Amino acid sequence: MGKKSGYNPETPVFLGTTNVNLARKQRAWRLALFIVTFCIDIVASLMLFTIVHLWSDKSDFPIWSSLKDFYRDTSDLIVLCVIRILCLAGLAHVGSLLAMSEAVAKEELKFKPKPKRDDHLKGLVQVNGKVRNGEAIGSIREPLLTKTEPKLEVKSITAYEEWFSGSSKKDIVLFATFLICTAFQAYVGAKCVSFYFDVEHSLFNVRVEVLQSVLMSTTVVWINAESSLLSRVVDANRVLARAMFLNSKRSRPDSHDSRVSVITNSVNLANGDPTEEGTLKGDKGLKNETEIDQNSYLLRAIRLAKNEACLLACALLCLGLSSLSSLILPSYQGRILDHVIQRDVSLFKRDVLLLIAFSLMTGLFEAVRNLCFAVVGKRVLKTLQDKLFMGIVIQDIAYFDGTTSGELTSRLTNDVSSMAEPVNWMLSALLRNCLSLVGGFTMCFMISWKLSMLAFTTMAPIMHITAVYSRWSRELNRKRYALLAEANSAASEAIGNIRTVRAFSTEDTELDRFKSKTYGAMQKGVRDAYAYAGAVAVNDWLDLGASVLILWYGGVLVMNDRLSAGKLITFQLYWNQIQSAYQSIMSVLMSLTRAAGAAQRVLSLVDALPDIDRNSGTQISKLDGEIKLENLYFCYQMRPQHPVLQGVDLTVGKGDVCALVGRSGGGKSTIVHLLMRFYDPTAGRILLDGWDLRDLNLKSVHQHMGLVAQETQMFACSILENITYGLSSWRQEDLEEAAKYANAHDFIMKFPEGYATRVGERGVRLSGGQRQRIAIARMLLRRPKVLLLDEATSSLDTESEALVQQALDRLIGEGGRTIVLVAHRLSTVRNADNIAVLDKGRLVEQGTHEELLMQKSGVYEKLVRRQLHKVSNRIMEDPEELDTAADTIDALIDETSNGKL
Numbered sequence: 099m100g101k102k103s104g105y106n107p108e109t110p111v112f113l114g115t116t117n118v119n120l121a122r123k124q125r126a127w128r129l130a131l132f133i134v135t136f137c138i139d140i141v142a143s144l145m146l147f148t149i150v151h152l153w154s155d156k157s158d159f160p161i162w163s164s165l166k167d168f169y170r171d172t173s174d175l176i177v178l179c180v181i182r183i184l185c186l187a188g189l190a191h192v193g194s195l196l197a198m199s200e201a202v203a204k205e206e207l208k209f210k211p212k213p214k215r216d217d218h219l220k221g222l223v224q225v226n227g228k229v230r231n232g233e234a235i236g237s238i239r240e241p242l243l244t245k246t247e248p249k250l251e252v253k254s255i256t257a258y259e260e261w262f263s264g265s266s267k268k269d270i271v272l273f274a275t276f277l278i279c280t281a282f283q284a285y286v287g288a289k290c291v292s293f294y295f296d297v298e299h300s301l302f303n304v305r306v307e308v309l310q311s312v313l314m315s316t317t318v319v320w321i322n323a324e325s326s327l328l329s330r331v332v333d334a335n336r337v338l339a340r341a342m343f344l345n346s347k348r349s350r351p352d353s354h355d356s357r358v359s360v361i362t363n364s365v366n367l368a369n370g371d372p373t374e375e376g377t378l379k380g381d382k383g384l385k386n387e388t389e390i391d392q393n394s395y396l397l398r399a400i401r402l403a404k405n406e407a408c409l410l411a412c413a414l415l416c417l418g419l420s421s422l423s424s425l426i427l428p429s430y431q432g433r434i435l436d437h438v439i440q441r442d443v444s445l446f447k448r449d450v451l452l453l454i455a456f457s458l459m460t461g462l463f464e465a466v467r468n469l470c471f472a473v474v475g476k477r478v479l480k481t482l483q484d485k486l487f488m489g490i491v492i493q494d495i496a497y498f499d500g501t502t503s504g505e506l507t508s509r510l511t512n513d514v515s516s517m518a519e520p521v522n523w524m525l526s527a528l529l530r531n532c533l534s535l536v537g538g539f540t541m542c543f544m545i546s547w548k549l550s551m552l553a554f555t556t557m558a559p560i561m562h563i564t565a566v567y568s569r570w571s572r573e574l575n576r577k578r579y580a581l582l583a584e585a586n587s588a589a590s591e592a593i594g595n596i597r598t599v600r601a602f603s604t605e606d607t608e609l610d611r612f613k614s615k616t617y618g619a620m621q622k623g624v625r626d627a628y629a630y631a632g633a634v635a636v637n638d639w640l641d642l643g644a645s646v647l648i649l650w651y652g653g654v655l656v657m658n659d660r661l662s663a664g665k666l667i668t669f670q671l672y673w674n675q676i677q678s679a680y681q682s683i684m685s686v687l688m689s690l691t692r693a694a695g696a697a698q699r700v701l702s703l704v705d706a707l708p709d710i711d712r713n714s715g716t717q718i719s720k721l722d723g724e725i726k727l728e729n730l731y732f733c734y735q736m737r738p739q740h741p742v743l744q745g746v747d748l749t750v751g752k753g754d755v756c757a758l759v760g761r762s763g764g765g766k767s768t769i770v771h772l773l774m775r776f777y778d779p780t781a782g783r784i785l786l787d788g789w790d791l792r793d794l795n796l797k798s799v800h801q802h803m804g805l806v807a808q809e810t811q812m813f814a815c816s817i818l819e820n821i822t823y824g825l826s827s828w829r830q831e832d833l834e835e836a837a838k839y840a841n842a843h844d845f846i847m848k849f850p851e852g853y854a855t856r857v858g859e860r861g862v863r864l865s866g867g868q869r870q871r872i873a874i875a876r877m878l879l880r881r882p883k884v885l886l887l888d889e890a891t892s893s894l895d896t897e898s899e900a901l902v903q904q905a906l907d908r909l910i911g912e913g914g915r916t917i918v919l920v921a922h923r924l925s926t927v928r929n930a931d932n933i934a935v936l937d938k939g940r941l942v943e944q945g946t947h948e949e950l951l952m953q954k955s956g957v958y959e960k961l962v963r964r965q966l967h968k969v970s971n972r973i974m975e976d977p978e979e980l981d982t983a984a985d986t987i988d989a990l991i992d993e994t995s996n997g998k999l
């Protein structure tokens with residue numbers, strides 16, 4: 099006997115405190131960053147104040163009087179910093195509370211039963227922002243900490259209330275934050291240009307003005323950071339609230355029946371409704387989908403490209419060189435202009451030649467860089483396609499129960515290319531533009547820090563608009579891709595069932611279904627296009643505003659002889675470079691946003707490991723074939739409240755034949771699925787030669803098991819390839835022998851191409867009976883120790899059935915094979931060593947044919963009686979049936995002569 103599993107079916111599976119911890123950690127990190135930003139900000143302001151006061155003659159100025167000195171003092175910056183700390187801390191608090199209420203209300207909605215479509219409920223919606231806001235905010239902590247349900251109420255909602263939900267209130271708070279930060283930044287920007295530093299003092303050989311410029315710039319930069327960090331803190335609170343809500347929900351699963359509770363508890367209800375279609379689930383329930391934002395998408399893209407390290411290194415080298423040489427170009431252009439003004443011909447010629455050389459170098463490096471990145475992109479696409487397909491095929495069968503092939507095809511085609519296509523150019527564009535941006539800023543700062551600060555104040559609104567748009571667009575695109583997948587799914591379903599569609603003349607209905615999905619996707623795409631155009635327009639205006647500011651203030655500096663005309667032109671060129679780099683980065687980020695939406699759908703599948711691992715567990719080299727089902731409970735995830743098996747105990751000795759019979763829907767095929775470990779039992783266990791099936795290596799188990807499923811599955815290749823599917827080597831004699839056993843050889847040889855005949859998609863070019871015989875031949879060729887025949891002879895005519903039956907009898911006669919067969923026909927089951935009768939998921943009777951017939955009014959006896967009645971009716975209607983029903987009649991005669999019927 100093998101080792102026994104320590105699995106206790108009564109122990110509910112509660113997963114996921116890690117989610118809460120992770121969310122807490124995230125929030126703590128963001129809060130810490132927020133605080134650090136403030137500290138840097140206030141330290142910069144204090145240092146600036148100290149420099150101005152300690153090293154100047156202003157040390158005796160009281161602060162309040164120096165506040166009025168906008169042009170010569172910086173004490174106002176300290177005051178502004180303190181005001182900002184108070185304002186932003188308050189806004190962060192309110193924003194967080196609103197975000198928490200929004201998150202919990204959203205999750206709560208998912209857990210509530212969907213409202214019935216009663217007329218009186220029309221216009222009534224449950225909770226979300228519809229809970230009066232004060233209540234929602236006030237009660238948010240309570241349910242999480244005291245684990246009491248938040249109070250829900252159903253009330254009628256006006257359009258205004260619907261719009262003014264928790265989510266929009268949160269957005270308003272965040273927008274207020276942005277406005278405050280922008281106003282502060284504009285103030286500091288104005289101060290930068292108008293500040294007149296009247297001390298020439300040397301501190302450790304560093305000009306005080308340089309220190310001051312750094313500190314003032316720090317203030318401008320950090321004000322920007324504060325606004326975006328605040329929104330992240332608010333977001334972190336939303337995630338934490340969601341995680342805590344789910345955790346509290348998980349520890350109180352609602353169940354009425356204790357037995358159903360055992361079953362439903364083992365399904366992970368943590369993340370929502372496991373019966374929802376299209377969600378990522380494994381055998382143990384829903385899985386957390388990997389959240390992919392732009393940053394994590396980029397990191398993943400780089401990781402995917404790690405095998406192309408050499409090419410990437412070459413590309414990066416060219417990128418560095420081309421960025422460097424293109425960074426030098428504006429400075430030569432400015433210099434050339436200054437030489438022209440000064441009429442210095444020799445320097446003019448030298449710089450023109452250098453400009454040409456740098457331009458040629460830039461072009462060459464750019465070309466090599468583009469080539470390398472394009473090759474890397476193509477290779478990444480291939481790797482991604484392979485990984486995704488692998489990710490899909492290894493998923494648990496439970497996942498496929500809740501999805502459609504169209505949806506998966508969409509992921510393999512649309513999503514993969516949407517995700518991988520930007521890798522072709524995005525990495526390169528992002529790096530190149532980041533280098534240009536940093537280089538451009540440094541050069542601008544060196545030419546005139548005041549001019550730079552003035553121009554930089556326009557960056558905050560641009561960044562904010564871009565960030566808001568990308569967040570919104572990411573969500574929208576995720577929905578768009580989902581709709582495209584649904585359209586795909588509708589199309590492939592209609593095409594797959596084209597005969598039914600034609601027979602029922604439902605082409606228009608199918609077209610409407612398809613159109614409704616593509617229309618929804620198109621609408622979302624158009625909305626995205628409008629928003630994109632709006633965001634770009636506002637950004638362009640702000641850019642132009644910055645250029646005007648530069649020319650205005652730069653012109654003043656040139657006229658005051660504080661800057662040369664060439665330097666102003668150089669500055670303008672660098673600023674243009676910054677602008678175009680920034681815009682490219684933004685367009686990369688927007689593409690990243692779109693790609694991240696697709697990446698989420700691709701990578702969540704690539705990352706999801708199946709709950710049933712085919713590669714782990716003890717390898718078995720041989721199997722005796724003894725099967726034991728112990729107190730087996732099971733329910734399908736798509737119908738968690740409906741127990742399919744309820745405490746089934748069954749033993750099939752090695753080499754025995756066990757027939758599973760019973761009414762339709764009784765759970766016979768489910769037992770076969772569990773024996774193949776397509777699913778794990780919800781409770782109880784399956785022992786194979788004394789080993790818990792869950793402890794065995796599934797691949798090695800499947801080498802000794804053969805299955806002929808209820809619905810025969812064929813691949814669109816030749817008959818030969820279908821029969822030898824999965825085998826690396828076989829002998830022609832064995833192949834033909836298996837086909838003869840299955841009564842398939844003769845009909846195969848009648849095809850002109852024999853075994854090379856191609857069968858079409860899902861075997862459409864064969865009859866149902868032919869398909870089934872090929873499936874039987876496929877199974878027989880492997881000569882497995884355990885045969886699972888799920889209505890294996892159901893599609894055969896009575897004559898073929900008898901022949902296949904003979905083949906099976908022969909196989910059984912060879913001995914040493916355990917057979918579990920699901921059958922409705924008396925002739926198939928009556929010779930079984932053990933007949934197990936299943937009714938509504940319970941094993942109600944078992945024994946041999948004779949033993950079961952002894953139980954008068956038993957389920958089996960009734961089944962036999964009904965079948966014999968049917969056969970006798972058939973014979974009376976058509977005496978020719980007498981021949982074909984010979985087997986059944988034999989049984990009838992056997993039983994009546996024994997006096998049992």
Ligand SMILES: Nc1ncnc2c1ncn2[C@@H]1O[C@H](COP(=O)(O)OP(=O)(O)OP(=O)(O)O)[C@@H](O)[C@H]1O
Pocket residue numbers: 499734735736737742761762763764765766767768769808
């Ligand atoms: N993938 C699935 N997801 C949800 N429910 C399922 C799934 N497969 C089967 N069921 C349900 O499980 C129950 C048992 O199904 P099963 O196929 O085991 O019955 P059966 O005894 O083999 O029936 P039949 O003789 O008609 O083939 C049925 O109520 C069925 O609707």
